[in-house]
Amino acid sequence: MTLKLFLQLASKRERAEVAVVCNDSVSYLYQLAGQHRYASALLAARIEGATREVAERSGGRLRTVPRESLVRYPEIFSGLEHRNLADRSAARERV
Numbered sequence: 001m002t003l004k005l006f007l008q009l010a011s012k013r014e015r016a017e018v019a020v021v022c023n024d025s026v027s028y029l030y031q032l033a034g035q036h037r038y039a040s041a042l043l044a045a046r047i048e049g050a051t052r053e054v055a056e057r058s059g060g061r062l063r064t065v066p067r068e069s070l071v072r073y074p075e076i077f078s079g080l081e082h083r084n085l086a087d088r089s090a091a092r093e094r095v
Helices: 003-009 012-021 026-033 041-057 080-094
Strands: none
Touching: 003 026, 003 041, 012 026, 012 041
């Protein structure tokens, strides 16, 4: 789901909740949604986490906004899933 669609379908309270968790305003989220600005990697990860939490409580009405859709260069996130899985398996082996 794109941030633009998420903001259209979300209630006023849900939009505000995402903005507060990300330490930004709803207006800034709309600038990101319209691609007038791009999020930093950290902000994109925060937005992804916040939208995931809101989406889980929405009963299927909303979905998570992927962080790759919010940054100018989405390839900065490539390989992170593979690296995170490798770190988790290495931690399990140590236990």
